[in-house]
Amino acid sequence: MNITEYAAHDATALAELIRSRQVTAAEVRAAAADALDRVDPHLSAIAGTRYDAPLACDEDGPFAGVPFAIKDLIAHAEGVPTRSGSRMFGDGVTYPYDTHLMARFRRAGLASMATTRSPEMGFNASTEALAYGGPTRNPWDRTRSAGGSSGGSAALVAAGALPMAHANDGGGSIRIPAAACGAVGLKPSRGRITPGPDFADPLMGLGVEFAITRTVRDCARLFDAVHGSEPGDRYLLPAPDRSYAEHAGIGSRPLRVAFSATPDDPRRAVDPESVAALARVAQQLADMGHTVEEAAPDIDAEAFDRANLDAWCSFLGDAVTGAAAQLGCTPGREHLEATTLACVEYGKSLSAFDIYAAERVFNTATREVARFLTGYDVLLTPTTAAPTVELGRLDADDASLDARGWYERIFEYGAFTSLFNATGHPAISLPLAQSSAGLPIGMQFVGRYGDEATLLALAGDLERAMPWADRIPSVHVTTLGVG
Template sequence: MGLRELIRTREVTAAEVEDCARRALERAHDELNALTQPPFDPSLAHEPDGPLGGVPFVIKDSGPFAQGVPFTIGSRAINGAYAHVDHDLMARFRAAGLVALGQSTAPEFGLSFATESVRYGPTRNPWDPKRGVGGSSGGAAALVAAGAVPLAHASDAGGSIRVPAASCGLVGLKPGLGRTPCGPASGEIAFGQLVEFAVTRTVRDTAHLLDAVGAPTVGDKYQAPGPPRPYAEAIRTDPGRLRIALTTEPWTGGTVNGQVAAAAVTAGQVLEWIGHAVTETRLDVDGEAVVEAAMLTVVTTGGAVLRGTPRRPDPSKLEGVSRRVLAETEEFTLLDVMKATEAQNAVTRAVGRFFQEYDVLVTPTLGRLPAPHGTLNYDHSGHTGRSWLRRLFTYGPFTATFNVSGNPAISLPLGQSREGLPIGVQLVAAHGREDLLLQVAAQLEQAVPWADRTPPLYVG
């Protein structure tokens, strides 16, 4: 990473970088409403000599993550809750030397593709403040896109890294199941569908960060095989001629905006020009099975709220969908869990068979351009958990399947709309092949560079 090299060579000091980032975060928050509280003072403890020592970042308000730091999960009903121990990934972030300077906004309970909680209000998109930033890692994406920090902690249970990355013009890698740690309080989260990592601006930064934190800890229930070489080295090597599948046809319902579909098709053409074999095809996955399996994420989130907060949330302070989610969590039976895990198994096996024939799948990340505020109204009392998932999947139909199956997937900012809005293209690979995913991403970044694109609201 460039900042780390400047600090290492003493062209700047870590204190100067931190001071600059603090001022940038405050400016970005004033414009975008992307922090839950003022920047941490002092920053959270970290190892200054780590491989990313001195690089500023922010953590996400998604639950207990950093010891002693309060969290609200975007809810007016949660107060006085804080992490008693570090999440294993937070411990890795500290050891890598990342300087945590703040906490980014997220929708209530993280169950939306719109970061517009009643508690904090809408987080605005630096490309167009009238539009949203996606969710649930929306505040993180807004701050990185605006240049306040080079990377930010994010998590993904149905698209919550990739959707904000696509909305804000960033690189968003969802590692595969078992690639990043999920302890110490859990062996898996949401039946393996939730993964923690980050959003960044470049494939290089994503590779370096995954090298620093991307390994399971002892006792993790799922452990992905280690890469044959460091990811930062892999992105400089040619993966050879690959079998690339391309589809713009959603399998969970809904339609795809023409400009969004065109960006994915163009990415396929670029890959063909690079030398890969590209085939337009269809992913044969049952969309209703994806919805049924994703209910495991919904009720696990509800259970985490009920078990992990100091007092039961006041229903009158909850947004409409959250209120229904907590009720459904308590109504969910063992037979419901069995039905959902059977659906997850069906999806996982269908995706596994697909990647016996193809090396990489290319799809749009979203089905639409970044949505105006209020499009995904989470404070609506008429939804059930399933109806809300179907609503989300009409907006972002391509992401959740690979949380259900556990495959690594990445969103790249390869397109731009006529209105100047970013368009993300998703790449997916077989389980354990983050190295291949990053190699192809690096080829696309070189062929269709995006480094010179900055949003109108930029503080970097």
């Protein structure tokens, strides 16, 4: 299998080639290794170097032999160092066990070949951690951000090096990099994918796990393979009436769709090209027979942002304090980037009363979004306030920013995503448009709690109506030599 053949197939197609013995898993992995070696010197998306050999996986899984990567945050594999994007962890901490999701990736047959970069502790909408010695670059424009916090995964998928890769999302960290790099990014409903055994409700329930893919069918088939709870989880969501892959293939019924180009905080500016792209997608939905109208939930943005800031900073404060105790160090600038340290210090100043107050705000927001979605099947927004941002705009080592200043900097760009981490609703970003400069523009679709089936069915329809497969970034495995 040559590099062009490899890059032309999504994970579903690669799995079928292996299953039907048209190629061997070893041949596919060799092509993937070549692909990773071609693109990573241009993108800096891998944490360290790719593995000497793929991690063990089930040869009978639905994606048996398909190349994959795991993000350097939250989920981890037995014996594989993880750093959470931070110098605090040196060369990485290893665990003697897989997280539940990692075990499911293995059972699905995915051959993990590398760890992808994350910003420090995941609190950034760009992937520029000092721990790795340089930023992850966007394959469409190397002066631009690949998004965050799953920017390493998104960059490798968009550049054709991998058909899909692990990602997670606490404020937009699947959807934002998917939008920036022109990929598919599904944030599942809270509780749909187990966060165990390390967490019950990561980040006060904001954090969820899944992946970034190039195609909707890969997204749906991988979701079929890894969703579901484990003993001890707090949630048990009902399964769909048929597989998610079937929903994506069959398509959607006529839906009632609300759309809005205005962030919850209307003071946050939205790029005119993103607004225009939203209007085109809304018209496409109307042409497909859906009922489309402009509307949005009514959210108290000031209260929400304070609650979200407190949730994030208390999480960072707890994570760093716990790690410091284990590592026997006192966190300082030699360990943490300036804004991380500022957020940790602010988080440590919060009381239990502050966290309960944040929970009350999240409850109000959740009930408002749920109420709103009784009248609509789907809410459509831009995924981000602009196609992407220039590298350095989201510099987490900017000592001039306090915790609130850093929060505002992140969510000026990620203006549409974090609400649905707080409410737990599923949301998916699709690369349905491009800017005049050729940068991807992602569109976010939000569904009712537990109803990923409707989102994937609609996504399948939109992929067929507004295809993106032929769009190739300037940094791509088919256009680069090794090194």
